[in-house]
Each structure stands twice: as C-alpha cells, then as structure tokens.
Amino acid sequence: MSYKEFVSLVHKSTTRNYIERVNEVDKAEVAEVAIQFDKDYWDGSRLHGYGGYKYDGRWRKVADAMIQAYGLKPGMRVLDVGSGKGFLLHDFKEVLPELEVAGLEFSKYAIDHTMESVQPFIQHGTAARLPWPDDHFDLVISINTLHNLYNYDLWDALREMERVSKGGKYLCVEAYRNEREKMNLMYWQLTCRIFHTPAEWEADFKLAAYTGDHEFIYFE
Template sequence: MALREFVSLVHKSTKRDYVARVTQRDKADVAEMAIKFDFDYWDGSRETGYGGYKYDGRWRKVADAMVEAYGIKPGMRILDVGSGKGFILHDFLESVPGVEVAGIDVSTYGVEHTMEDVKPFCQVGTASKLPYSDKHFDLVISINTLHNLYNYDLYAAFKEIERVSRGAKYICVEGYRNEREKVNLMYWQLTCRAFHTPEEWDFVFKQTGYTGDHEFIFFE
C-alpha cells in the first residue's frame, strides 16, 4: 500500500472561499440539498455542490498518470466506485482504447447524466455492496467518495473493493492534519461523514484489510 499523488494534479488548481461557504446561505440547509446527490449537488449553484459539473478534460491527466503507474493495457477492466458523470472513465477510454470500464454511483441523477460513451457501463448502486464478481477488475478506483459513508458502510466498502479487485486499487479521501485544515474541511464539505487524520485513515485501512494505494485531499 502506497501514498500516491494523482488527484493532487487537479485539486490544488481550485480556489476556495471557506468562510463564504458558511456565511452566504444556511450551511445546514444547503447540506440537506447536497446529500440528495441530485440536480442541486451536480448542476445547481456552487453553494450546494459543484455549481455545474461539466466535462472540461481536467481528469485526463489523472487518468494518464494512473495508466502509467498501473500499467493499464487494452482488455483490462477498470471500476470507478463513485463514478459521478463518468468523466474519468471517458478519459480512460481515450487514454487506452480497448480498455473495459464500469462505474457505480449512489446518484441516480449522476448516472442519468453520465457521458454517453460510458453510460452503458455505469449503474446506480452503493459502494458497500458492489454488484460484481470476485477478482473481476484489474484496477478499482474511488475518488472523493468513501468519506461520504458512515463507518459501517465505509468499512463494508473497503472490503468490497478488495473483493472485486484482482490487481491494483486506489482510493482518494478527504482528511486533515491540523486544526486549520479540520476547520476548512468542516466549512467546505457538504456531504462528508468520515472526518479523519491520515493516521486514523491508516487505522481504517488496517481494520478493513484494504491493501491498495491511497491519497488524501487536504483543505489548506
């Protein structure tokens, strides 16, 4: 299990006004809207989520980095747990023509608005119970998803990722290293359920038997 820096390629390019997130509108109200993972979360205002989650190619550099790191070849199978609108799956197809992709997301809206070329391979479902056979995928990824689960589903999700993988695994979750980052995370997040330091996340990995790679997103 190794610390990787894939999502950091795009995460640090976004500027965030942490204080505005909690002063512009009632944070509890917008969080209630966001956790439905419907229109407001994906394509509503920035206060309730992404503020319009459109494909802009930014995930291609992440996909390319993963392809190189994990030696992805045509015919290999990739699963994205928390696939959203399928942007990185689309980029995997462009990066390695002939690769097989699959995606699962709790958001019906997200799956319905998934990019057309990968939409047939995506479905609505939960990370805690993946509808795939054992050791089916050569690479399983989950980006900024698992921290949205309560601990019982979180632990189950890690075990499921282990079960369906026959090769590499990579997850990215939010975390904090100090009080400032914890406060910024609390200000910025809308759907997060698991607030952990890197040491606590390592504990979760060990408890669930997760053996893949990981990355932490911090709000500095």
C-alpha cells in the first residue's frame, strides 16, 4: 500500500466558503436533500452540493497521472467505483481509446447525465456489492465516494475492490489532521457518514485487508 497524490492535483483549485454553508441555510435540511444524490446535489445550488457539475477538463491531469503511474495500456480494464458523471472515465478514453472502462454509480441522476462517450459502460449499484467477477480489472479506483458509506458497507466495499482487481487499486477519501480541518470538513460536507483521521482510515484498510494505494484530501 502506497500513498499516491492524484486528486490533490485538482482539489485545491476549488474555492470553498465553509462558514456560508452553515450560516446561509439550515445545514441539516440541506443535507437531507443532498443525500438523495439527485438533481439538487449535482446541478442545484452550491449550498446543496456541486452547484452544477459540468465537464471542464480538469480531470485530464488526473487521468494522465494514473495512466503513467499504473502503466495502463490499450486493452486493459479500469473500474471507477462512484463514477459520477463519468468525467474521469471520459478522459481515460480520450488518452487511450482502446482502454476498457467501467463505472459503478449509486445516483441514477448522475448516470442519466453521464457523458455520452462512457454512459454505456456505467452500471447502477452500491460499492459494497460490485457486479463483476474476481480479478477482472487491471485498475480499480474510487474517488470521494467511500466516506459516504457506513462502516459496515465501507469494509465490504474495500473487500470488493480487492476482489475484482487483478492489479492496481487506488482510493481517495476525506480526512482531517487537526481540529480546524475537522471543523471545516463538518461545515463543508453534506453526505459523509465517516469522519476519520488518517490513522483511523488506515485501521479500516487493515481491518478489511485492503492492500491498494490511497490518498486523503483535507479542508485546510
């Protein structure tokens, strides 16, 4: 298991007003809307989620870095657990058209609004039960998804990533290292079920026998 920085390439490009998200609205009511992962979360107000999740090419640098780090070649298979609207998978295909991509997404709205280039490769489901056979993918990734699970589903999801991968595995989750980052995370998040320090995350990885790479993003 190694610490890899991929999402860090784009995470700090977003400006966040932590105080606004708790002062402007009833945070609990907003979160109740957000956890439906429907239109309001993806394409509604910024206070409800992404505030309009549109393709802008920023994930291309992440795709390029992953292709190089994991030695991806035409004909290999990549799975994105929590694929959203398919932006990263689209960028993978832009670089390597013969790469076989697949996505797993819980939000039916996100699937309906996934980029046409990769929409046929997306399945609806939960990370805790992946509908693919053992050792099927050369690389399995999950970005900013697993912290939205309760711990019992998280452990299953980690085991599932192990099961379907015959090679690389990488995940990115939110974490905090101090009280300021913890408060910022609590102010900003809408859908999290797990609030962990890096050490707590690593304990979960060990418990679930997850051997892949990982990255933490922080709200500084």
